[in-house]
Amino acid sequence: MKSIIKIGISIIQKIIVYIGFFFNSFFNNKKDQLWVVAGVEVASMLKTMSDSIPNSVSVNFGENRFYDFTYTYSFGCQPFKFMLSLIHRPWLLGKLTTQRSNFLYIGGAGFLHFPEDGRDWEFRFLKSHGVKLVCYFTGSEIRSFDLLNQYSQENEIDVITTYQAYASPGIDSKKNEQYRRLLGVSADKYADFIFNPPIDQMAYISRPTLPYFYFVKREYFKQNIEKFNDLSKVIIVHGPSSPLIKGTPIVRAAIKKLKEEGYNFEYRELIGIPHKEMLRSLSEAHIVLNQFYAFVPGVLTMEALANYCAVLTSADPEIETSLPRNCKNAWKVTPYWKVYENLKSMLDDPVMIKNYADAGYEWALENCEEGKALESFLKIIQSPL
Numbered sequence: 603m604k605s606i607i608k609i610g611i612s613i614i615q616k617i618i619v620y621i622g623f624f625f626n627s628f629f630n631n632k633k634d635q636l637w638v639v640a641g642v643e644v645a646s647m648l649k650t651m652s653d654s655i656p657n658s659v660s661v662n663f664g665e666n667r668f669y670d671f672t673y674t675y676s677f678g679c680q681p682f683k684f685m686l687s688l689i690h691r692p693w694l695l696g697k698l699t700t701q702r703s704n705f706l707y708i709g710g711a712g713f714l715h716f717p718e719d720g721r722d723w724e725f726r727f728l729k730s731h732g733v734k735l736v737c738y739f740t741g742s743e744i745r746s747f748d749l750l751n752q753y754s755q756e757n758e759i760d761v762i763t764t765y766q767a768y769a770s771p772g773i774d775s776k777k778n779e780q781y782r783r784l785l786g787v788s789a790d791k792y793a794d795f796i797f798n799p800p801i802d803q804m805a806y807i808s809r810p811t812l813p814y815f816y817f818v819k820r821e822y823f824k825q826n827i828e829k830f831n832d833l834s835k836v837i838i839v840h841g842p843s844s845p846l847i848k849g850t851p852i853v854r855a856a857i858k859k860l861k862e863e864g865y866n867f868e869y870r871e872l873i874g875i876p877h878k879e880m881l882r883s884l885s886e887a888h889i890v891l892n893q894f895y896a897f898v899p900g901v902l903t904m905e906a907l908a909n910y911c912a913v914l915t916s917a918d919p920e921i922e923t924s925l926p927r928n929c930k931n932a933w934k935v936t937p938y939w940k941v942y943e944n945l946k947s948m949l950d951d952p953v954m955i956k957n958y959a960d961a962g963y964e965w966a967l968e969n970c971e972e973g974k975a976l977e978s979f980l981k982i983i984q985s986p987l
Contacts, residue, residue, distance in 0.1 A: 762895045
């Protein structure tokens with residue numbers, strides 16, 4: 603019965619898309635330079651990228667309790683808002699297609715609910731009306747559990763998917779894996795550009811993908827040199843969005859052992875706090891411990907670098923070769939089995955903390971500051987097809 607209802611809603615939504623398109627086509631002229639940036643907010647990427655890209659409107663398909671950003675269009679999950687969105691979202695897809703020639707999808711969410719086809723219909727509709735389509739994948743919506751777990755076994759290394767199913771039961775189901783497969787196939791068929799780290803987010807995408815760009819707001823860059831004037835008590839911050847898959851148990855073990863060994867530091871474990879509060883702690887921190895099973899650094903790493911912190915994280919350009927080669931000294935590459943060892947080495951040599959903070963800040967300013975990142979990003983997506 604549930605599947606019949608989903609099929610019915612899907613058919614109705616496609617009809618609404620066409621109605622919205624033909625109705626609005628009488629009043630709008632498509633503009634080549636205008637963008638739609640759509641998705642679910644993940645680590646402030648939707649907000650930052652939509653603010654950075656000129657002439658863009660933002661469409662947020664899901665609320666995020668960590669942020670209080672505003673978007674051009676925003677859809678909530680409450681029952682009444684959800685019912686309205688069943689009509690509004692497909693209408694908006696039709697309307698925006700008559701106005702704008704460029705669509706950037708961040709993540710796997712889209713305008714139509716229940717995309718059992720991996721967004722094949724939605725992407726095909728956009729391409730049939732001359733839209734430039736960009737897919738920018740962020741993680742679990744595209745990452746194959748089967749492929750990455752196979753990589754884990756072959757290389758005898760724990761990865762994100764090693765523990766993710768314990769944190770989110772059912773995420774590794776055959777049905778979800780099939781959706782990730784179809785999403786990759788749809789992107790392969792229709793997207794003009796696909797941004798996806800090929801090792802960290804192994805996916806069912808056959809063609810080469812483009813490297814990630816991290817967009818960090820210029821206002822986040824604060825080189826607070828004064829905090830290094832006194833390193834008698836180092837402040838260490840760990841702010842996991844999902845403790846199990848970010849390596850929090852290993853971090854706690856390292857912190858416990860170092861305290862028993864007599865090291866003097868302040869440890870702040872920040873879970874479930876608003877983004878603004880996280881930024882305040884980063885401005886005071888000397889060392890940030892981010893994630894330890896991933897092969898990419900993540901947005902928190904970039905925000906920590908912008909706040910003049912030394913960062914320990916498992917992102918390794920020797921494994922994830924899509925990372926810029928010049929990032930090797932921007933953070934201390936720390937796989938999960940070296941958290942204690944690498945953190946201890948920094949506490950033993952405070953000069954190392956500041957050296958990593960210096961190098962990381964300069965690297966982030968050059969590569970991830972929103973203006974610099976946008977310049978590199980637009981150079982790619984505005985190139986002729």
